[in-house]
Amino acid sequence: MAKILYIEDDDNHKELTRNILRGHELIMASDGIEGIEKARQEKPDLILIDLNLPGINGYETTTKIRGIKEISHIPIVAVTAGNTEENREISLAAGCDGFISKFTPIAEYRCKIQEYLDGKKDALEDSEKLNCLKKYQSRLIAHLEEKITELEKERDHLKVTQIQLLQQEKMASIGQLAAGIAHEINNPIGYINSNLCTMKKYLAKICQYKQQCQKVWSELKEINHPKITQAFESLENLSAELKLPFILEDIGSLVEESLEGVERVRKIVADLKSFSHLDEAELKEADLNQGLQSTINIVWNELKYKANLIKELGEIPLVRCYPQQINQVFMNLLVNAAQAIETHGEIRVKTAPAGDRVLVEISDTGCGIPPENLSRIFEPFFTTKEIGKGTGLGLSMAYDIIRKHNGEIQVESQVGKGTTFRLLLPIDGPQVTENNKTEYSFKA
Numbered sequence: 001m002a003k004i005l006y007i008e009d010d011d012n013h014k015e016l017t018r019n020i021l022r023g024h025e026l027i028m029a030s031d032g033i034e035g036i037e038k039a040r041q042e043k044p045d046l047i048l049i050d051l052n053l054p055g056i057n058g059y060e061t062t063t064k065i066r067g068i069k070e071i072s073h074i075p076i077v078a079v080t081a082g083n084t085e086e087n088r089e090i091s092l093a094a095g096c097d098g099f100i101s102k103f104t105p106i107a108e109y110r111c112k113i114q115e116y117l118d119g120k121k122d123a124l125e126d127s128e129k130l131n132c133l134k135k136y137q138s139r140l141i142a143h144l145e146e147k148i149t150e151l152e153k154e155r156d157h158l159k160v161t162q163i164q165l166l167q168q169e170k171m172a173s174i175g176q177l178a179a180g181i182a183h184e185i186n187n188p189i190g191y192i193n194s195n196l197c198t199m200k201k202y203l204a205k206i207c208q209y210k211q212q213c214q215k216v217w218s219e220l221k222e223i224n225h226p227k228i229t230q231a232f233e234s235l236e237n238l239s240a241e242l243k244l245p246f247i248l249e250d251i252g253s254l255v256e257e258s259l260e261g262v263e264r265v266r267k268i269v270a271d272l273k274s275f276s277h278l279d280e281a282e283l284k285e286a287d288l289n290q291g292l293q294s295t296i297n298i299v300w301n302e303l304k305y306k307a308n309l310i311k312e313l314g315e316i317p318l319v320r321c322y323p324q325q326i327n328q329v330f331m332n333l334l335v336n337a338a339q340a341i342e343t344h345g346e347i348r349v350k351t352a353p354a355g356d357r358v359l360v361e362i363s364d365t366g367c368g369i370p371p372e373n374l375s376r377i378f379e380p381f382f383t384t385k386e387i388g389k390g391t392g393l394g395l396s397m398a399y400d401i402i403r404k405h406n407g408e409i410q411v412e413s414q415v416g417k418g419t420t421f422r423l424l425l426p427i428d429g430p431q432v433t434e435n436n437k438t439e440y441s442f443k444a
């Protein structure tokens with residue numbers, strides 16, 4: 001009876017081998033490190049080792065055992081499911097004395113084990129050994145390089161996701177702040193509006209009373225009594241001195257203007273609310289024309305000095321989407337359009353039905369995108385803007401959002417003439433699948 005150490009991570013194979021090698025004392029280890037440890041403690045007569053082990057694999061474990069003086073002499077036999085010539089050669093080169101396939105018939109398996117226990121060694125020339133180890137080494141290096149590239153890709157992806165998350169969080173907190181401010185402004189605007197309307201009514205009454213006074217005065221004047229004439233003149237003089245005719249006329253326009261101002265503030269508040277409303281972060285049926293309009297109002301300051309805005313908003317069905325995210329895309333495209341115009345130009349915003357999708361087109365008469373940049377504009381951090389002005393994330397976020405909506409984004413651009421971004425969004429909205437795919441295409 002011999003003492004055999006079997007280093008194997010698969011419980012089924014351990015059990016099978018236990019049956020096959022009944023009659024021998026079998027010690028089990030589940031990975032290379034445990035195997036080395038048990039080899040040291042138990043000093044077995046033979047070590048059987050699986051090549052695909054977790055952690056350090058079979059080849060490396062063998063090399064390590066061969067480097068430990070007190071156990072380096074123990075015969076080692078590689079046992080593996082991958083019965084390839086390459087596996088055999090590399091095991092022998094790494095220091096194994098033999099190689100057995102896991103699929104060897106039981107009787108033959110027992111026989112072979114006995115041969116190895118009796119001191120049999122599979123032979124391999126030194127030059128062959130060296131070749132095998134070289135091949136193994138270059139495969140390991142290739143594998144490592146592959147892993148490094150994978151990790152680098154993952155790191156870049158994480159970096160982009162982190163920045164996008166930060167940006168989204170920033171947008172969400174700006175949204176929350178805006179919604180809070182909008183709510184606070186709503187109250188005072190409500191009573192200012194109501195007071196102005198009341199003032200307008202009071203003013204009409206004062207004017208009516210003044211007209212009546214003037215009528216009475218002209219009748220009294222006809223009596224031609226010196227006291228009445230004097231009183232009339234003193235009142236006329238005071239009215240002129242106080243500029244009452246002007247005031248009464250102007251007060252009307254002041255109230256009208258104030259009411260207009262209040263209406264504008266009310267609209268801004270409504271836009272802020274619809275732009276940032278927290279329910280809009282949910283998937284819902286949205287009117288893209290309304291979304292575009294409120295986004296235009298939000299970025300109006302950036303647009304108004306740069307361009308004439310032409311709106312061609314068609315009759316479009318409601319689109320199932322995340323309105324807040326879609327507004328973010330509109331905002332990024334509108335701001336880009338304005339930034340592309342150097343002095344003054346035109347920005348055209350168009351919507352139209354397109355079968356089971358809705359088309360949103362934003363074009364500008366700006367500087368255009370050179371063909372060599374066209375394929376890069378959706379890359380995170382790609383920017384041609386000076387430091388501090390652009391982070392290069394606007395279009396990559398837009399691309400991501402449209403992708404999540406199962407949509408399509410197209411660009412057409414001519415240097416010196418302008419750029420058109422076309423979005424096609426399915427009316428039914430995003431399908432909840434793992435790999436939502438967006439297509440984008442370019443035309444220079």
Ligand SMILES: Nc1ncnc2c1ncn2[C@@H]1O[C@H](COP(=O)(O)OP(=O)(O)OP(=O)(O)O)[C@@H](O)[C@H]1O
Pocket residue numbers: 332336337340364366367368369377382383384385389390391392393394395396419
């Ligand atoms: N309408 C446009 N006209 C001309 N070039 C554009 C237009 N839109 C995008 N680009 C080009 O694509 C690049 C990437 O745009 P993107 O919106 O992703 O980043 P950015 O505008 O540079 O910075 P950010 O949007 O993060 O502030 C821009 O730097 C610009 O070169």
Ligand SMILES: [Mg+2]
Pocket residue numbers: 332335336390393394395
């Ligand atoms: Mg941008």
